[in-house]
Amino acid sequence: MIAYLTTLIVLVSVAALVGLALNFQWGVAGLVNFGVVGFVALGAYTAALLSPPLGWVGGMIAAATLCAIASTFLALLSIRLGDDYLAIVTIGFGEIVRILLLNEDWLTGGALGIPNIPRPFVSLAPAGNYDVVLLPFALLLVAAVYLVLETLVRSPFGRVLRAVRDDATAASALGKPVLLLRVKAFAIGGAAMGVAGSLHAFYLTYIDPSQFTSIITAYAFMAVIAGGRGSNTGLLIGAGTIMTLIEATRFLKDVMQVIDGAQLSALRLGAIGLGIVLLLILRPQGLLPEPHRRAREFFPTEKGGQ
Amino acid sequence: MVAQLLLNGTITGLLIALPALALTITFGVLKFPNFAIGSMLTFGAYSAWIFNRLLNAPLPVAAVLSAVTVAGVAMLCNFLVFSRLRDRGSITLLVASMGIALILENICRFAFGNATRNFNIEIARPIRWLGLRVNQEQLTIVIVVLVCVAVIQFLFYASPIGRAMRAVADNPALAAVRGVERNFIANVAWALAGALVALAGVLAGLDRAIDPLIGWNYQIPIFAAAILGGLGSPIGAVVGAIVIGITEELSTLVLPTNYRQVVSFCVILILLLVRTQGLFGGKALRK
Numbered sequence: 001m002i003a004y005l006t007t008l009i010v011l012v013s014v015a016a017l018v019g020l021a022l023n024f025q026w027g028v029a030g031l032v033n034f035g036v037v038g039f040v041a042l043g044a045y046t047a048a049l050l051s052p053p054l055g056w057v058g059g060m061i062a063a064a065t066l067c068a069i070a071s072t073f074l075a076l077l078s079i080r081l082g083d084d085y086l087a088i089v090t091i092g093f094g095e096i097v098r099i100l101l102l103n104e105d106w107l108t109g110g111a112l113g114i115p116n117i118p119r120p121f122v123s124l125a126p127a128g129n130y131d132v133v134l135l136p137f138a139l140l141l142v143a144a145v146y147l148v149l150e151t152l153v154r155s156p157f158g159r160v161l162r163a164v165r166d167d168a169t170a171a172s173a174l175g176k177p178v179l180l181l182r183v184k185a186f187a188i189g190g191a192a193m194g195v196a197g198s199l200h201a202f203y204l205t206y207i208d209p210s211q212f213t214s215i216i217t218a219y220a221f222m223a224v225i226a227g228g229r230g231s232n233t234g235l236l237i238g239a240g241t242i243m244t245l246i247e248a249t250r251f252l253k254d255v256m257q258v259i260d261g262a263q264l265s266a267l268r269l270g271a272i273g274l275g276i277v278l279l280l281i282l283r284p285q286g287l288l289p290e291p292h293r294r295a296r297e298f299f300p301t302e303k304g305g306q
Numbered sequence: 307m308v309a310q311l312l313l314n315g316t317i318t319g320l321l322i323a324l325p326a327l328a329l330t331i332t333f334g335v336l337k338f339p340n341f342a343i344g345s346m347l348t349f350g351a352y353s354a355w356i357f358n359r360l361l362n363a364p365l366p367v368a369a370v371l372s373a374v375t376v377a378g379v380a381m382l383c384n385f386l387v388f389s390r391l392r393d394r395g396s397i398t399l400l401v402a403s404m405g406i407a408l409i410l411e412n413i414c415r416f417a418f419g420n421a422t423r424n425f426n427i428e429i430a431r432p433i434r435w436l437g438l439r440v441n442q443e444q445l446t447i448v449i450v451v452l453v454c455v456a457v458i459q460f461l462f463y464a465s466p467i468g469r470a471m472r473a474v475a476d477n478p479a480l481a482a483v484r485g486v487e488r489n490f491i492a493n494v495a496w497a498l499a500g501a502l503v504a505l506a507g508v509l510a511g512l513d514r515a516i517d518p519l520i521g522w523n524y525q526i527p528i529f530a531a532a533i534l535g536g537l538g539s540p541i542g543a544v545v546g547a548i549v550i551g552i553t554e555e556l557s558t559l560v561l562p563t564n565y566r567q568v569v570s571f572c573v574i575l576i577l578l579l580v581r582t583q584g585l586f587g588g589k590a591l592r593k
Contacts, residue, residue: 032397034341034404077578083397084339085578088529091341092571095526103564218408221401266415273408280402281390 021192027229029185030165035094043197071190113208228286319551347521350507380500
């Protein structure tokens with residue numbers, strides 16, 4: 001039971017990191033990223049390949065850096081155009097990463113993947129019980145990323161990003177460098193996805209392309225919409241709830257004997273899709289709406305001040 | 307060898323032309339890219355399979371029934387989801403279309419599993435023509451697509467409803483003032499898109515086996531073709547699709563066949579760099 005709980009918490013942590021990253025890109029900056037899974041996979045593979053020579057810290061930093069570079073590249077290409085192009089380019093990126101991972105055997109091991117990924121702080125763990133170290137490591141990582149992103153959201157940078165999201169023309173008229181701000185926001189989100197990917201790699205110690213399916217992207221979107229776009233705290237609650245619910249469906253198979261594994265995963269993904277659509281229609285602000293910071297002080301009579 | 311690749315590429319391109327056309331039609335009227343296009347294609351292939359295999363309808367009949375079904379599904383999606391979110395901006399709409407994509411694809415996966423399936427058709431000998439090999443299926447694809455494109459072209463440029471659609475695409479407010487009902491036009495656009503995508507699903511099912519990812523595999527080429535054609539121009543989408551088909555096919559001379567989608571993706575990236583308006587688009591959709 002303890003082992004299962006650890007697994008669950010680590011899974012939630014990875015999902016929360018991915019969710020926090022997407023929340024920064026989409027929730028705060030208004031930039032849709034349909035290629036979340038591509039960035040997570042890129043992070044995981046970079047960490048897996050570079051941790052042996054550089055150590056886990058180096059691997060993780062390399063993962064974050066590479067994902068930030070890839071994000072910058074994609075953002076520079078498409079953000080100057082409409083929102084639609086970023087969505088198209090990122091969904092393509094996600095697919096291309098998967099194809100490259102499968103086919104570039106010399107680097108990624110192809111479908112077999114990469115085994116024996118070194119883990120952080122192995123020497124601290126008592127023999128045969130690495131969970132004792134992994135659990136706090138995952139939670140600390142989530143806390144660190146949460147703190148960094150929350151600080152950014154509360155900073156002037158975050159305020160400008162929200163302004164750009166809500167009305168790019170107005171922000172630009174006020175002399176804000178809209179393109180640069182968007183590229184930065186997208187790159188920061190990408191870096192966080194790289195960190196999430198490296199945690200994934202450290203946790204499993206074995207990665208292959210089949211672990212990185214569009215499910216990861218779907219979960220992240222569900223978590224952001226459920227938690228409330230723009231609210232990091234809401235996101236943590238959203239990601240926790242979604243992952244726990246999703247994990248709970250594992251036991252559904254024991255109750256409903258007629259459903260096989262493939263059907264169960266189809267049911268899960270379909271339910272995620274339904275959840276996204278229903279939440280968008282019925283509760284677009286999510287469980288914990290983005291706080292309208294200090295707006296009421298300026299507009300005491302109006303609610304929110306939008 | 308190259309001639310054969312060119313021929314195959316043209317036919318692959320024609321197959322992509324139908325969904326690219328559908329994408330263009332809904333984009334023109336509703337101003338957001340429909341990410342459910344691949345899943346709708348999968349849905350069309352499976353519904354035709356049900357009519358063909360389980361209800362024993364001949365394939366042409368099954369294809370028409372499937373087109374009607376998917377047109378209905380698309381209109382239902384519009385009624386239940388898109389029409390309610392229309393005022394929330396294109397980002398919300400495209401995330402919603404992603405949600406619908408997940409729902410449709412996983413209905414197919416839940417019902418049919420991951421195994422591949424085939425239509426009930428007689429296996430025919432390929433035709434030899436000037437040293438080139440042409441399958442019966444490929445011939446069917448060419449004929450069906452050309453007929454569809456002609457019908458759409460006629461609908462768009464020579465019928466009142468096409469004029470109304472172009473009016474809404476151009477300037478919805480002005481069209482509304484002139485008494486064009488936007489919701490009705492949106493429904494027509496979805497029905498047309500659904501029917502076209504379903505037919506593409508049937509053709510794709512003829513060309514290869516049907517599996518839950520059949521539509522997803524076409525997603526990037528479809529978008530590449532639509533952007534190449536300049537999002538919003540029907541004939542541009544068709545030409546764009548043929549260019550993409552030929553480029554993908556010729557790339558197999560130098561790249562492994564698994565990398566076809568990478569080629570489409572690179573075409574998108576290059577277009578975004580140098581010619582955003584595509585080959586036929588009037589103006590780029592700049593912010």
